[in-house]
Amino acid sequence: MFGTLKRKVLIWSATFSLLALVSSCDEAPLPTTEISGQTQGTTYTVIVVGEEVEVNKSEIDRLLRDFDLSLSTYIDESVISKLNQSIEPMRLIDKSGYFKTCYEESQDVFQRTKGLFDPSVYPLVKGWGFMNNMETPLVQDEIDSLLQFIGFEPGKLHTISFSDSDISMVKSETNFKIDFNAIAQGLSVDVLFDFIRAKGYNNFFVEIGGELRVSGRNKYNTSWNIAVDRPIANLEARQLDTIIHISNKAIATSGNYRKFYVKYGVKYSHTLNPKTGVPVRHRLLSATVIAEKCSTADAYATAFMVMGVDATQQFIKENEDLNLDAYLIYTDARGNLKHTMSSGFPRYLQ
Numbered sequence: 001m002f003g004t005l006k007r008k009v010l011i012w013s014a015t016f017s018l019l020a021l022v023s024s025c026d027e028a029p030l031p032t033t034e035i036s037g038q039t040q041g042t043t044y045t046v047i048v049v050g051e052e053v054e055v056n057k058s059e060i061d062r063l064l065r066d067f068d069l070s071l072s073t074y075i076d077e078s079v080i081s082k083l084n085q086s087i088e089p090m091r092l093i094d095k096s097g098y099f100k101t102c103y104e105e106s107q108d109v110f111q112r113t114k115g116l117f118d119p120s121v122y123p124l125v126k127g128w129g130f131m132n133n134m135e136t137p138l139v140q141d142e143i144d145s146l147l148q149f150i151g152f153e154p155g156k157l158h159t160i161s162f163s164d165s166d167i168s169m170v171k172s173e174t175n176f177k178i179d180f181n182a183i184a185q186g187l188s189v190d191v192l193f194d195f196i197r198a199k200g201y202n203n204f205f206v207e208i209g210g211e212l213r214v215s216g217r218n219k220y221n222t223s224w225n226i227a228v229d230r231p232i233a234n235l236e237a238r239q240l241d242t243i244i245h246i247s248n249k250a251i252a253t254s255g256n257y258r259k260f261y262v263k264y265g266v267k268y269s270h271t272l273n274p275k276t277g278v279p280v281r282h283r284l285l286s287a288t289v290i291a292e293k294c295s296t297a298d299a300y301a302t303a304f305m306v307m308g309v310d311a312t313q314q315f316i317k318e319n320e321d322l323n324l325d326a327y328l329i330y331t332d333a334r335g336n337l338k339h340t341m342s343s344g345f346p347r348y349l350q
Contacts, residue, residue: 042209118274186298250294254301255286
């Protein structure tokens with residue numbers, strides 16, 4: 001499990017009853033195989049369109065267990081936990097290569113966002129109480145004390161090298177710890193996606209904890225239809241904000257309207273700014289990101305929640321090579337829900 005701090009709003013895939021409502025196809029649906037289960041403290045769903053599907057649940061469960069043994073901070077024997085616990089220089093074997101992939105992708109996002117996406121935020125996350133669902137607001141002296149352990153750039157608080165399946169890490173501060181919570185679940189979607197694709201299938205859906213990636217078309221031979229929640233806290237029944245129509249893309253949504261606590265009349269969001277060490281307090285409620293890979297969508301959805309609306313729009317314009325699109329839901333000065341989106345996003349709406 002990657003923990004209670006997962007920075008996202010659950011996305012509900014409209015592949016079930018809602019799909020029938022939005023599909024105009026009159027043809028009989030194609031056969032599908034659905035596999036679901038538990039992983040990372042949440043659920044997963046795989047849907048493969050077509051006959052004679054040779055994917056079984058035990059294979060998927062084993063794959064996801066291996067992933068956790070590399071990247072879950074909730075497993076003491078995982079690669080990331082051993083590195084976090086280390087005091088002396090450490091050398092580990094990670095035959096899966098998942099840690100290396102996650103580290104390198106995280107470094108790229110860290111650099112592009114100028115540190116607003118920072119996996120070394122672990123000490124702050126724990127300090128604010130979000131690791132254990134505790135309400136522990138920090139005073140400035142405590143924040144300053146923790147900020148000295150934050151900084152993902154190689155050579156500052158750590159050095160790391162990779163050789164085949166070997167990982168060697170040296171930390172200049174023993175309190176330097178990594179939390180890949182804001183990207184690892186997206187990466188696990190990609191790993192499972194590649195596994196299904198390697199079986200030879202072209203039309204399928206992979207979802208873990210609301211983050212998803214799709215290939216080809218659904219059982220109605222149309223684009224996959226994905227519904228996004230309206231970001232309103234404490235609803236008895238969920239409300240849908242919009243429906244996205246995609247093929248061969250990944251989606252992740254981050255939000256701060258569900259993960260927060262109120263102490264002494266002050267609301268503390270779980271989305272932390274790694275530069276200031278405090279929860280963000282702007283009006284952005286959720287960021288839905290469409291990307292080529294789910295790890296990319298996951299990481300940037302988190303970063304955009306730190307940036308806010310205007311900086312997110314500017315970032316997407318300045319980084320066209322990333323091929324990102326975003327749908328942002330925020331509140332105006334009167335508390336009314338508003339929407340804005342990147343210039344390329346409307347093509348996914350009908």
